[in-house]
Amino acid sequence: xxxxxxxxxxxxxPAWSRLDADADDLREYDAxxxxxxxxxxxxxxxxxxxxxxxDLRHADHLIKIPRAIDRRDAFPGADLYGxxxxxxxxxxxxxxxxxxxxxxxxxxxxxxxVAAVRTVSNLLHAEFVLLLKEGDALTVTYNSVSTDMMTRxxxxxxxxLMAPDDFGPALVNEAEEFEDFFFKAMLAEERHGGQFMLPIxxxxxxxxxxxxxxxxxxxxxxxxxxxxxxxxxxxxxxPMRRRFFAxxxxxxxxxxxxxxxxxxxxxxxxNAPGRFMVLELIMEQQRxxxxxxxxxxxxxxxxxxxxVARL
Numbered sequence: 001x002x003x004x005x006x007x008x009x010x011x012x013x014p015a016w017s018r019l020d021a022d023a024d025d026l027r028e029y030d031a032x033x034x035x036x037x038x039x040x041x042x043x044x045x046x047x048x049x050x051x052x053x054x055d056l057r058h059a060d061h062l063i064k065i066p067r068a069i070d071r072r073d074a075f076p077g078a079d080l081y082g083x084x085x086x087x088x089x090x091x092x093x094x095x096x097x098x099x100x101x102x103x104x105x106x107x108x109x110x111x112x113x114v115a116a117v118r119t120v121s122n123l124l125h126a127e128f129v130l131l132l133k134e135g136d137a138l139t140v141t142y143n144s145v146s147t148d149m150m151t152r153x154x155x156x157x158x159x160x161l162m163a164p165d166d167f168g169p170a171l172v173n174e175a176e177e178f179e180d181f182f183f184k185a186m187l188a189e190e191r192h193g194g195q196f197m198l199p200i201x202x203x204x205x206x207x208x209x210x211x212x213x214x215x216x217x218x219x220x221x222x223x224x225x226x227x228x229x230x231x232x233x234x235x236x237x238x239p240m241r242r243r244f245f246a247x248x249x250x251x252x253x254x255x256x257x258x259x260x261x262x263x264x265x266x267x268x269x270x271n272a273p274g275r276f277m278v279l280e281l282i283m284e285q286q287r288x289x290x291x292x293x294x295x296x297x298x299x300x301x302x303x304x305x306x307x308v309a310r311l
Contacts, residue, residue: 014075025076032080033071034124034143036063036150039084046081049095049104056093059086061153065142085140087156092130094138109138111160115259115283119154120237121147122249128154133259135285154254162229163258176298178202183223186234186250190225198226200298207293209240210274218243219293226302231255239276239291257302259283262309265300282311 018026024043031037039045039062045053046064056062065083074080079097086093091110098105113132120127126144131137142150176199178184183202190197205221220236237249262282268275276291279299290296304310 018076021076028080029074029076029078032066032074034066034068034145036065036142036146038062038149039064046079046084047077048079048081048097049084052084052095052104052106056086059088059093060156061085061087063149063153065140083140087153089160092138092157094140107138111157114157114161115286116253116255116288117154117157117161118251118253119150120249120251122237126150130157131253131283131286131288133284133286135287158230158254161254161256161259163256175199176202178204178223180204180221182250183221183234186223186252187225190227190232190234190252196227197232200224200226200302201292201296203293205236208274209276209293210272211240216243217241220247222290222292224290224296224299229257231257231299233290235290239293253288255281255283255288257306257308260303260308262311263300263303264311265295 021029025047027043028046037044039053042050042053042057044064049064063085064081065085067080067082069080082097084095089111091108091113093106093108095104095106097103109130109132113134114130115133116131118127118129118131120129121144124144126142126147128140128142128150129137130139178199180202182205187197187199201222201224203219203222205219207219209217209219211217217240220239220241222239223234225232225234231254233253233255235251235253236247237251238247241247260281260283264280264282266278266280268277276293277295279290279292279296281288281290300310
């Protein structure tokens with residue numbers, strides 16, 4: 001037993017036996033990991049949230065989110081999941097387990113309260129964000145190994161946010177041409193399954209720029225796509241970075257054009273060279289700012305053609 005002294009049990013994990021464990025608890029423990037899981041039965045609902053299962057069982061998506069704990073600290077019957085959410089045609093219901101307290105907090109949002117949906121990815125860290133019309137945001141953090149599942153979830157939400165569109169084809173112009181490996185891959189990903197995606201604004205990464213302290217930086221790039229009555233904004237989360245600084249984050253924001261009530265273009269202070277302007281989309285109390293290194297003229301033309309007020 002050479003390795004015996006190193007086989008230490010975590011102080012958070014009690015001694016337990018598979019033979020003595022409850023069968024449902026053992027199944028939950030065996031399936032536990034950093035990934036999201038669909039809930040298909042009351043037994044698969046985390047014990048803390050099980051009392052809400054009957055109300056949510058018919059949801060189109062019912063998903064549980066694991067706590068960020070080491071596998072060695074997990075054991076059957078432990079509180080392994082910190083949240084769960086359900087999606088249906090009426091809205092989203094989020095259940096969260098407060099730290100240091102029993103029970104859970106329940107929040108329901110109808111789809112007409114949501115202005116836009118966003119996903120953020122930075123290596124293994126990922127976020128799913130609902131931008132609310134009241135100006136707030138609802139954020140769910142998860143491990144990016146579950147990206148495929150969340151892509152389906154976001155697709156479902158986009159369908160719920162789609163409003164009837166009476167404007168017909170918004171642009172007849174040809175697609176904006178660009179050459180960039182990352183943004184080409186993002187475009188191909190959005191076109192997966194034959195979905196219409198027209199690039200209407202592109203800014204190449206790597207252009208020299210300045211931050212608020214006038215230090216030299218380089219741009220990270222921006223791509224704006226038109227998909228019917230929806231804008232898809234692809235960026236790198238931060239509009240600039242240090243020249244030799246590794247940067248892996250990216251995000252996608254899906255905005256239904258029918259939700260946009262106004263817009264404004266904020267120029268850099270004193271028109272300082274190397275600074276970003278900001279295109280602000282106004283959706284009731286929600287303000288979505290898009291840093292742009294060049295004037296997004298085709299986006300502005302699209303909004304004006306749809307009668308969106310410029311403020």
